[in-house]
Amino acid sequence: LPRVKRATLTDVARLAGVSVTTASYILNGRSEEMRISSETEAKVRAAIEELDYRPNRSAQNLRRSSTQTIGVISDFVASGAFASQMLTGASAAARSLEHLLVIGETLGDRATEDLLIAEMRDRQVDGIVYLTVAASLVSVPEALHAGPTVLLNCLDPDVPLPAVLPDDEGGGRAAAKHLLAAGLREEVWVVGDDFALGSTAGHDRLRGLSLSLEQAGSYLTGVVPCEWTVQAARDALHAWLGAGNRASALVCLNDRVAMGAYQALAEASLDVPHDVSVISFDGSDLASWLRPRVTSLALPFLAMGTLAVEQLLTPDWASGGVTRLPFALDVGASVVGDVE
Amino acid sequence: LPRVKRATLTDVARLAGVSVTTASYILNGRSEEMRISSETEAKVRAAIEELDYRPNRSAQNLRRSSTQTIGVISDFVASGAFASQMLTGASAAARSLEHLLVIGETLGDRATEDLLIAEMRDRQVDGIVYLTVAASLVSVPEALHAGPTVLLNCLDPDVPLPAVLPDDEGGGRAAAKHLLAAGLREEVWVVGDDFALGSTAGHDRLRGLSLSLEQAGSYLTGVVPCEWTVQAARDALHAWLGAGNRASALVCLNDRVAMGAYQALAEASLDVPHDVSVISFDGSDLASWLRPRVTSLALPFLAMGTLAVEQLLTPDWASGGVTRLPFALDVGASVVGDVE
């Protein structure tokens, strides 16, 4: 690689006519503490400017045995915008804390996971964010138990590491609140499975929803079970409607389910929101593309990514506990009374 | 950070009863060349195992002034699955070439861009992939002109850096071919703008399409111009249909446009593919969620990410030129005769 030879601290010191120590102190903002004359400092700064000097990070790393770098171990980033949003949040936080992000995608493979973690440790990353989109209940690799680690979008029941997650139960409550405010109290159905493999999101959302409904003297009428996909939701709801069932409101456990629901409702010539109100979870682009726009509880992925990194870089990172961030209500036009 | 003290090469040498030189040679696979006895080698390997030794990357970096790391500068990763797919491809390639990925998201901001590049250079990344989702025509930052750099999904008309892009024109030809094979020769319309700001994708797809049609003795009837969004496409097509226009096939410049088209067609009670065939570009999940599934030309993002990294890590990376990767035809059920 045609790497231009760069100036070294010694060069700077020589040009400024001072010792490396002095130059180093100034560079590290310790001139005050070391009571260095402002003229000396000016000379050094001029030399730095002149030589376009930048400290050699590899040397600093070796010396300090720490890089200004944090690692992100992620299972899947390609699929969906979820991981990407967390990455964006993490990236922004890292940058504002003067760190860079090293990423490793494991595709859910344990061996790859271990390999990447070792590789990152070798490079002396200052900490690792363990990020998951496929499952919220995980078993964190041994190698991560000790080091600074923050779990992102997942939880290990057996290891007390700090974790940042969405507040699914609160999201469920928020959905209930929005429906109740619209006067929807009867025939409220959920579409989607109670819980997916290794995930608690559905369960928690459902609980928040039904508890809130009950507190308001109402109740959840039932669940149309299906996988959280467009196709499955459409088929399930199609069959359900075909059996003569009707609802006043459908709570879809994610936006793809909502899309499937829209398809089934359209086939049955049921109008949203006139005949049926629909509310959903995710707040993805998809929700805004459907007609009418789906009212959806947006996952706080960006903020989660940010918080995870901030937590990780805190001196007492280990004491973080579990943080659940609130969903944001993204009002569309799919619930009776919604004003977009 | 509670970093466990790790064994050093000196420790290994001592435990094995050899010199560090010997140990180093063995570690770097030069035992053959240095004619080291297999017993010695075995002893050293045992010691490495025993101490769970791993070389200190920071020290190696300092010594070799190169890290096994490549940087990715990206404008937007959060929005859409596009950047993520390229990242996944890049990540896999990097890993198989024993490298790690450092990412920096610029949000399109020039200052951030320069900052991140400097930061990466300081860390002595072995090269940088400059990745864009917002525009395919860019002006690459000065700092990247020299170093090993590969452009991903973009092109700088003024700088002869290697670049990896989708073959939009070929995609257009492929779309034409699929339509012609289905017997669709008349009233073929494009939906979407000819070209978006700083992007050549639309233009190239359009050209490939119309050239291929003409070669087959047919022709492109017209274009319904609109932004590449669901809403804009729906509105534009709604108006167009309202004016009494009809098409036998609609070529949508991306999947969101196809979704908008579906909405407008449904409102006009036009059936896909019975009344109108639809073919589109992207091959995103969205295409598979629509009913009927949209036949779409899938962008080769994964392969692009992979190739970019491979190119970057080639000794003669600079001689790469412009590589355009082919779209893959993802057959749905939206063109007459499609068998899913």
Added chain:
DNA sequence: CTGTTAGCGCCTTCAG
């Protein structure tokens, strides 16, 4: 306030 100096851990010539 400033200079001297000793490493951080690894690689690699140069004599054995």
Added chain:
DNA sequence: CTGAAGGCGCTAACAG
């Protein structure tokens, strides 16, 4: 085959 030794660039005692 092996040992001693220098140095990558930077930091932080430790003397002045």
